[in-house]
Structure formats: structure tokens, C-alpha cells
Amino acid sequence: MDGFGPALPAAGRGVEELLGEVDELTEGDADWRGGRTFSLVYNADDPELTRLHDEIGRRFLAENALNPFAFPSLGRMEQEVVAAAAAVTGLAGGGGTMSSGGTESIFLAVHTARQWAAEQGVDRPAIVTARTAHPAFAKACHYLGVEQRRVGTGPDLRADVEAMASALDERAVLLVASAPCYPFGVIDPVTEIAALAERRGVLCHVDACLGGWLLPFWERLGEPVGPWDFRVPGVTSLSADVHKYGYAFKGASVVLYRDPAMVRRQWFVFDDWPGGLYGSATTAGTRPAAPIAGAWATIRHLGADGYLAKARVVRDTTRRFRQGVDAVPGLAVTGEPDLSVFELASSVLDIGAVGDVMDERGWHLDRQQGGLHLMVSPYHARVVERFLADLAEAAATDRTGAGRDATYGAVPPS
Ligand SMILES: Cc1ncc(COP(=O)(O)O)c(C=O)c1O
Known part of the structure; x- marks a missing residue:
């Protein structure tokens, strides 16, 4: 058979040859x-942890976490990862799910807040964040048609709570605190932000994507750690990435809710399809199994x-x-x-x-x-x-003319 040009030649190639090409391709990588x-x-x-990751990755490449009835092992592992995340963030009796990463956990928390807001009769909801909050909030708001109100920080680079209070009205349904924020590594005043949310009867999300698996142990080392988790009254949801300081391989985060009823609002259920009832708690349909098993095994190993x-x-x-x-x-x-x-x-x-x-x-x-x-x-x-x-x-080198721009992710094609 003819192929489809150089993009898909007719003849397949052997494993060794391809692995050799992968070696060449990755030569220029960081x-x-x-x-x-x-x-x-x-x-x-941690070579032992790397060995565990290699093994788990190999064993769970084909399974699909979309259907926990077919793969009950994955349902169980996900629950146990969620339980471990709850334990380290001071949550008793709440609920949550895993997701593919911090951005998806944040997306799900904003989506859940939007669902909750709709039930309160708010149909054009807004969230309030500091300007240091991760761009995942801007992205979630963009996708979900939610307004993001970004306020400044104080001289200590932490969210300015008074500015947050001024940004509130009847459409503001979710206040965000970072623990810590990515750019400067400082924890926002979670106690004050959560108290403000509680007084106004709205939700408060803590973005602990970065700190969620490090702060609990930082605290146990005796380091001064301000209040940041579910022990703070008024915190209603929290995200913590297992693929950051949880040391799992990529594709693993957890989003948690103080009130288990909120988890139901995260679900999407569609029952008018010839294929049957479609129920899904996260954005993906087919869900890779390896990150779930990898997170579970990493937490248990460490x-x-x-x-x-x-x-x-x-x-x-x-x-x-x-x-x-x-x-x-x-x-x-x-x-x-x-x-x-x-x-x-x-x-x-x-x-x-x-x-x-x-x-x-x-x-x-x-x-x-x-x-x-x-x-x-x-x-x-x-x-x-x-x-x-x-x-x-480098500091002693007499040079000017900065090369690259300030970039965090990729740059779109022009
Ligand atoms: C504070 C914070 N929130 C959210 C995210 C987004 O996480 P991810 O890149 O896993 O989507 C990051 C990523 O570094 C982060 O630092």
C-alpha cells in the first residue's frame, strides 16, 4: 500500500530503530x-521511586479510568489518593476527586462554584483572585464564561484582602487564596480571605497545587507556616497536585471539598444518548490510568x-x-x-x-x-x-540586552 507521504510512510519501523531516534530527538532537551x-x-x-514509576507506568498503560466498574482497582486507588490528600490538608468527612493536574483541579473548582452559584440564582458569576493567582484561574474563567476580578497584593506580595472585599458584590461567588503563589512563593492570608468569604456566604478555594504536599511536612519540620488548609474555617475547596511536591509522575492532582455535596456539582451527567448514561466527574472522557496508579503507589511508597x-x-x-x-x-x-x-x-x-x-x-x-x-x-x-x-x-559578567521574554508556558503560533 502507498503511504501518506513522509508524514505517514507505508512501512512501519522496528522498536530499536525508533528508540534510537527518540534518543536523538531528546538530545537537545533540558x-x-x-x-x-x-x-x-x-x-x-530517589532511584527506588523511579523504579516504581517505571513499573507502574508499564502496568497501567492500557486501562481506562472512565469506567471504574470495569477497573475497580482504579476507583479504589483514586479514593485512597483523595483520602491521603484529605488527611494532609486537614479535611475530615469531605470529598473530592483526582484530576490530571493543577489546571484541571482549578477548572473543576471554578466549574463547581458556577454550578453552586446557579442554584443560588446567580447567573453571571464572578470570582475574586489576587493578580498573583495562577493563570489557570483566568483560563477556567475564559472557558466557563465566569468573570475574574483580579486585585492587587500588599507590599509583602500577598493578596490584599481589603481590595478583595471591595471587589465583592452579589455576583462574586468564589474567593481564591494561593498557598503559595507561583511567582513569589508566598502564602496569601488564607484566614482573612476565608473569613471574608464566610461572612458573605460565598465559597473560598485554596490553590495549594504547589504547597499541598509540602506544607504539611514543612510544618512538621517546625518551620513557621501560616494557616492555609481545611483547618481554617470558611475554606470550602482546595487543590493539591500529587505530581508536584507529591513526587508522582505527571497527570495527578486532587481537588477536595469540605462539603461532600459539592462533589456532586462537579459531575457532568448526560442521560439522553443511545450509548447509555454518561457520567463523568472530570473534564476528560477516557482517563489515563497510569497517573492514578502512579500517585497511589508514590504516596504509599514514601x-x-x-x-x-x-x-x-x-x-x-x-x-x-x-x-x-x-x-x-x-x-x-x-x-x-x-x-x-x-x-x-x-x-x-x-x-x-x-x-x-x-x-x-x-x-x-x-x-x-x-x-x-x-x-x-x-x-x-x-x-x-x-x-x-x-x-x-553570571552576575559579574558585564552584559546588557536581555534575551528571552518573560514566558511561563508555550507561545502560540503567529
Ligand atoms: C500555584 C499553582 N497553581 C496551579 C498550577 C497549575 O498546575 P499544572 O501546571 O499542573 O496544571 C501551578 C503550576 O505550577 C501552580 O504553581
Whole structure:
């Protein structure tokens, strides 16, 4: 048979040949295994965990979590992952589901709030976030036809609660707090935001996508951690990504609700189809099984002791990074980050040029509007000194003319 041109040649190719081509294709990719990336990969520095991931990935490639009746193992694992997330975030008696990541968990929380609002007779709902809230809220609002009201932050870069209060009216149904926010790693005043929501009789979501699996252990290390989870009255939902500091492989997050009745509002059910009743709690139809099984196995493998040990490494390595940065003339960490996520900035150096030199030396620092972004994971303990030596040299390099723009995700085709 003729093929379809070079895009789909007629003849298939052998496994070895293709694996060789994959090796070639990935040659130019970022060296995350060597600790050169910061926010894209959470390198747990744990060969046993990697072995477990390889095994689980292999075993669960074909199963479909759309139908828990066919694969009860997946239904059970999902419930147990949700239960573990509830346990570490102080939730008793609530409910939730897994999702494919932070963006989907946030999407689902906004969707659920919209459903709830419709039941209260609010048909053009709005949510209120700080300007530091993750763009997933803007995306969810865009898809769902919900208005997002973005307010400023105080001098400490945390959400300005008074500005949030001023943004409220009868259409505002959900207030958002980040724990912590991605750009500066600070936790918003969750207690005040949740209290404001409670007084107004509206919902409050905590975006703990980043902190949800680290903060509980940071706290157990004795670090000062402000209130951020379901122990705070008025918090009605929370997202926590297992594929970030939960160290699962990608495609695993949890969205939780204090009131189990809210979970029902997240569901989409359609019963007028020749194919039968279609019920689905998340946005995907066919749902990959591997991330569910991977999250379950990771949580069980590490246990609370494993998470605590990794949190200690992350905490100690963060201190080394921050002390090292403070020692470089002209560079400073922005604000007072609460965790292991922060921005490097400068009022005297061309920070874009510093980023360019770091790029040339093989580091992949994300560029923000005001500086370079770092997110510390356990493997970075092995490379922190090398990083700091390169950073000092980059700062001492007399250059101007920042190269890349501040970008976080991809850039659309022009
Ligand atoms: C605070 C916060 N919320 C949400 C997200 C979105 O998560 P994901 O990229 O898994 O969709 C991120 C990603 O870094 C984040 O840092």
C-alpha cells in the first residue's frame, strides 16, 4: 500500500530503530536528570521511586479510568489518593476527586462554584483572585464564561484582602487564596480571605497545587507556616497536585471539598444518548490510568516519613540557595518566600542578561516579569554549589540586552 507521504510512510519501523531516534530527538532537551530545570520537573533524587514509576507506568498503560466498574482497582486507588490528600490538608468527612493536574483541579473548582452559584440564582458569576493567582484561574474563567476580578497584593506580595472585599458584590461567588503563589512563593492570608468569604456566604478555594504536599511536612519540620488548609474555617475547596511536591509522575492532582455535596456539582451527567448514561466527574472522557496508579503507589511508597525526609532536604537546600543568592552582589530574593519557590531579581543588574549567561551554562531558569524563577526539589542538593558559582559569575559578567521574554508556558503560533 502507498503511504501518506513522509508524514505517514507505508512501512512501519522496528522498536530499536525508533528508540534510537527518540534518543536523538531528546538530545537537545533540558537536562532535568542533572538538576538543570527548576519548575518543570520535581526530581525526587530517589532511584527506588523511579523504579516504581517505571513499573507502574508499564502496568497501567492500557486501562481506562472512565469506567471504574470495569477497573475497580482504579476507583479504589483514586479514593485512597483523595483520602491521603484529605488527611494532609486537614479535611475530615469531605470529598473530592483526582484530576490530571493543577489546571484541571482549578477548572473543576471554578466549574463547581458556577454550578453552586446557579442554584443560588446567580447567573453571571464572578470570582475574586489576587493578580498573583495562577493563570489557570483566568483560563477556567475564559472557558466557563465566569468573570475574574483580579486585585492587587500588599507590599509583602500577598493578596490584599481589603481590595478583595471591595471587589465583592452579589455576583462574586468564589474567593481564591494561593498557598503559595507561583511567582513569589508566598502564602496569601488564607484566614482573612476565608473569613471574608464566610461572612458573605460565598465559597473560598485554596490553590495549594504547589504547597499541598509540602506544607504539611514543612510544618512538621517546625518551620513557621501560616494557616492555609481545611483547618481554617470558611475554606470550602482546595487543590493539591500529587505530581508536584507529591513526587508522582505527571497527570495527578486532587481537588477536595469540605462539603461532600459539592462533589456532586462537579459531575457532568448526560442521560439522553443511545450509548447509555454518561457520567463523568472530570473534564476528560477516557482517563489515563497510569497517573492514578502512579500517585497511589508514590504516596504509599514514601509514607509520611518519606515526605518528611524529602521536605527536610528541600528546606535545607532552599536555605543554601537563598544564602548563596544573598551573597552575590547586586542580586536579591524578591520578598519573603514561605517555601522553596522564589524569584531572583536585581535593581542594578540586567537580570535578563544574567539569565542568558545561566542559559549558556545549561541552567533552565524560568523568566518572570521581574526576575528569574526558582523552585527547589531534592536533586538540587547535588548541584546548588555549582549553580551558585555560575550565578556569581553570571552576575559579574558585564552584559546588557536581555534575551528571552518573560514566558511561563508555550507561545502560540503567529
Ligand atoms: C500555584 C499553582 N497553581 C496551579 C498550577 C497549575 O498546575 P499544572 O501546571 O499542573 O496544571 C501551578 C503550576 O505550577 C501552580 O504553581
